[in-house]
Amino acid sequence: MQEKYDTILVLDFxxxxxxxxGRRIREHNVYSEIVPHDIxxxxxxxxxEKFNIKGLILSGGPSSVYEPxxxxxxxxxxxxxxxxxxxxxxxxxxxxxxxxxxxxATCKEYGIAQVAIDKPVGxxxxxxxxxxxxxxxxxxxxxxxxxxxxxAHTDNCPVAAFRHKQKPIYGLQWHPEVIHTENGMRMLRNFxxxxxxxxxxWQMEDLIEKMVQELKTEVGEGRAIIGLSGGIDSSVATxxxxxALDDKLTAVFVDHGFMREGEPxxxxxxxxxFRINFIVANAQxxxxxxxxxxxxxxxxxxxxxxxxxxxxxxIAKKSGAQYLIQGTIYPDRIxxxxxxxSDKIKTHHNVAGLPExxxxxxxxxxxxxxxxxxxxxVARMLDLPKEIVNRQPFPGPGLAVRIIGVLTDEKVRxxxxxxxxxxxxxxxxxxxxxxxxxFAVLTDTKATGVKGDARAYGYVVAVRxxxxxxxxxxxxxxxxxxxxxxxxxxxxxxxxxVVRVVYDITHKPPATIEWE
Ligand code: XMP
Numbered sequence: 082m083q084e085k086y087d088t089i090l091v092l093d094f095x096x097x098x099x100x101x102x103g104r105r106i107r108e109h110n111v112y113s114e115i116v117p118h119d120i121x122x123x124x125x126x127x128x129x130e131k132f133n134i135k136g137l138i139l140s141g142g143p144s145s146v147y148e149p150x151x152x153x154x155x156x157x158x159x160x161x162x163x164x165x166x167x168x169x170x171x172x173x174x175x176x177x178x179x180x181x182x183x184x185x186a187t188c189k190e191y192g193i194a195q196v197a198i199d200k201p202v203g204x205x206x207x208x209x210x211x212x213x214x215x216x217x218x219x220x221x222x223x224x225x226x227x228x229x230x231x232x233a234h235t236d237n238c239p240v241a242a243f244r245h246k247q248k249p250i251y252g253l254q255w256h257p258e259v260i261h262t263e264n265g266m267r268m269l270r271n272f273x274x275x276x277x278x279x280x281x282x283w284q285m286e287d288l289i290e291k292m293v294q295e296l297k298t299e300v301g302e303g304r305a306i307i308g309l310s311g312g313i314d315s316s317v318a319t320x321x322x323x324x325a326l327d328d329k330l331t332a333v334f335v336d337h338g339f340m341r342e343g344e345p346x347x348x349x350x351x352x353x354x355f356r357i358n359f360i361v362a363n364a365q366x367x368x369x370x371x372x373x374x375x376x377x378x379x380x381x382x383x384x385x386x387x388x389x390x391x392x393x394x395x396i397a398k399k400s401g402a403q404y405l406i407q408g409t410i411y412p413d414r415i416x417x418x419x420x421x422x423s424d425k426i427k428t429h430h431n432v433a434g435l436p437e438x439x440x441x442x443x444x445x446x447x448x449x450x451x452x453x454x455x456x457x458x459v460a461r462m463l464d465l466p467k468e469i470v471n472r473q474p475f476p477g478p479g480l481a482v483r484i485i486g487v488l489t490d491e492k493v494r495x496x497x498x499x500x501x502x503x504x505x506x507x508x509x510x511x512x513x514x515x516x517x518x519x520f521a522v523l524t525d526t527k528a529t530g531v532k533g534d535a536r537a538y539g540y541v542v543a544v545r546x547x548x549x550x551x552x553x554x555x556x557x558x559x560x561x562x563x564x565x566x567x568x569x570x571x572x573x574x575x576x577x578x579v580v581r582v583v584y585d586i587t588h589k590p591p592a593t594i595e596w597e
Contacts, residue, residue: 086112087279088132090125094118094142094152094170097426100411101553102138102168102258104452105269110281115450118142118152122161136164136249136277139171141256145220146173146183154178164249164276166204169218172252176243179226186237190216193261196241200232203244204251204271214255214262222254249276260550285458289321292447296325296406299445305404306331306397308389308431309359311348312475314408314448317456320463321447322406323357331358331400335392337385338365339479339493342501351469358400362392372481372488378597381488382428385478387436394440403442407431410448410456412552427593431477452551473518474552482597486525495578496523499542502571507546510564517549519558521572522585522596530573530580539580542572547594555589 091102093115106113112132116124118139128134137158144151154174159165167175173183194216198208222240225231229250233242241254251272257265273279296305307322309315309332322330332352336345345361352359371384393405413429435444448456453474460470476482480496499521507519522543530537544565549555569582585592 085131085133086283087135087277087281088112088114088128089136089138089273089277089279090120090128090134091115091138091140092118092120092154092171094140094144094174096141096143096168096170098256098258098553099140099142100450101452101551102140102269103450104411104455104551105258105266106138106273107283107285107455108266109270109273110283111273111279112283119155120158121155122157125161125163134163135279136166136272137161138272139165139167139174141169141171141217144170145185146170146177147185147220159250162248164272165251166272166276167252168258169254169256172243172254173218173220173222175250175252176222176226176229176240179229181222181226181229181240181243182224183220183222186219186221190218190235190237192216194235194255196233196235196255198233198242200230202232203249203276204253204268205232205242206271206275207267208264212262212264214257214265215259216255218254222252251276259554261554285455285462288451289459289462292321293325296322296445296447299443300326300329300404303404303442304329304331304400304402305406305445306333306393306400306402307406308393308408309334309348309352310408310475310477311344311351311469311472312408312477313453313460313469313472314410314456314474316351316408316465316469317460317463318406318408318446318448319352319355319357320460320465323355324463328358330406331360331396331402333360333362333393333396335362335364335389337368337388337479337481339368339481341475341480341504342497347468351466354466360396362396364388364392367392369488369490374487376486378482379428381481381597382478385481386428386431389431389477390436390439397441404445405439405441405443406445406447408448409446410451410453412452414449427595427597429477452553454551471514473513473516473520476595482595483520483522485523485596491578492523495540495542495576496521498576499523499572499579502575503544503546503568506564506568506571507560510561512546512558512560512564515548516558516560517547517552517555518594519544519546521545524583524596528581532573532577532580537580539578541581541583542576542579543583543585543596544568545585545594545596547589549589549594552589552594555594557586557588
């Protein structure tokens with residue numbers, strides 16, 4: 082491992098994409114750390130002992146710079162004399178701090194926008210006159226600060242990008258870290274390598290070593306259990322933990338009854354090859370008992386999160402484990418709203434869904450800073466079987482969050498069948514490799530139909546197929562109509578309780594991938 086990595090610090094203003102910036106930098110083999118938004122020049126200096134700090138990026142955030150409690154920059158942060166790049170909220174803050182004119186936008190911009198690059202220099206070097214970028218802002222910089230110059234504009238935003246005339250300080254109103262910004266990677270590359278002059282001296286293998294060491298140190302002479310759902314995250318966490326702890330580790334697969342058809346069997350088979358203690362906990366009845374009558378999606382997630390822990394505690398008692406390891410990844414944490422300045426989107430079962438009181442000494446989350454595709458990379462490096470590496474993500478609470486409204490045994494059966502049909506047809510059509518996820522949702526709407534010349538009144542199933550790279554943003558997939566037709570025909574023919582199939586054509590944002 083390298084002694085000191087060239088490092089970019091990302092100042093966290095609570096934006097949904099803050100961590101994505103960190104990961105985009107790592108994609109270029111440059112290390113990056115997320116730090117609090119009000120870090121002082123002295124604290125940056127102190128971090129320099131450990132890393133070679135080469136630049137700062139100010140993330141976006143949900144606040145307006147005018148809100149009384151809006152997160153601020155440290156007033157002397159510009160004294161660090163390092164290159165700085167402000168993104169979205171970070172761009173507005175930079176402008177505000179240096180006396181630019183920032184005001185509420187006359188016309189708010191969300192989504193894809195066309196930006197005119199007036200001066201393709203520095204971060205914008207090599208870009209075309211018009212670029213497609215991802216915007217999401219309420220405030221706008223109307224005039225650059227005195228020592229700055231504007232570099233780009235949109236119809237509604239006269240200073241969409243600026244730079245300091247002498248110092249390497251830049252601001253962009255848009256999000257280069259999001260894939261919808263077509264040349265976003267180029268912009269970040271320009272900042273990392275041209276402006277900050279970083280060397281690409283960090284690699285993913287270093288991270289694996291760091292994660293294994295951390296687990297070894299934390300658990301010491303103790304024992305741990307890990308929740309293994311068969312999804313990629315918990316499988317990778319299990320492989321890492323097995324490397325660190327050997328037989329001090331017990332992996333538990335909790336069958337809560339909301340698994341896909343054939344899932345428990347597939348997982349048992351996949352993990353037979355591993356030399357770990359593997360326990361299947363049959364907990365279908367106790368989960369259903371706790372969930373009877375629950376309608377609110379957040380309550381569902383909390384009930385499931387708590388019950389998972391209770392099952393783990395019982396097994397830990399038997400195996401003498403003091404630590405619980407989870408495969409929580411970064412988007413689970415960010416959407417559960419764990420940071421001071423970010424909004425809670427939904428409670429991921431293994432994050433904010435955890436009960437307050439737990440009998441574990443500590444919960445360890447080796448993958449906590451990674452995105453799904455980084456986890457896949459780690460999986461390949463750890464030689465995990467292909468069928469696990471390429472599995473589509475499946476939420477911990479399983480089909481329970483794809484059945485809207487109260488859960489019943491009948492609804493679970495219907496959803497399992499519909500889900501199986503969607504999976505079969507997508508896989509048969511060869512589309513699965515290009516899709517992030519594809520599944521069925523059982524809505525709580527009923528509709529009229531006609532089956533066998535008679536009136537029918539039954540459930541409406543929604544089909545959702547998504548394209549994404551890391552689940553922070555996603556687009557509904559434009560799969561061919563004949564595939565949708567086969568799915569719809571099979572669902573209505575093979576599941577008597579369903580009379581209608583609809584296709585969900587909503588991107589994330591504004592929707593989330595799962596319905597609950
Ligand atoms: P959303 O619905 O938030 O989903 O857009 C983003 C990704 O996360 C998965 N997901 C979960 N995974 N526990 C998990 O382990 C959960 O509680 C959970 N909720 C959503 C979802 O399938 C998608 O890939």
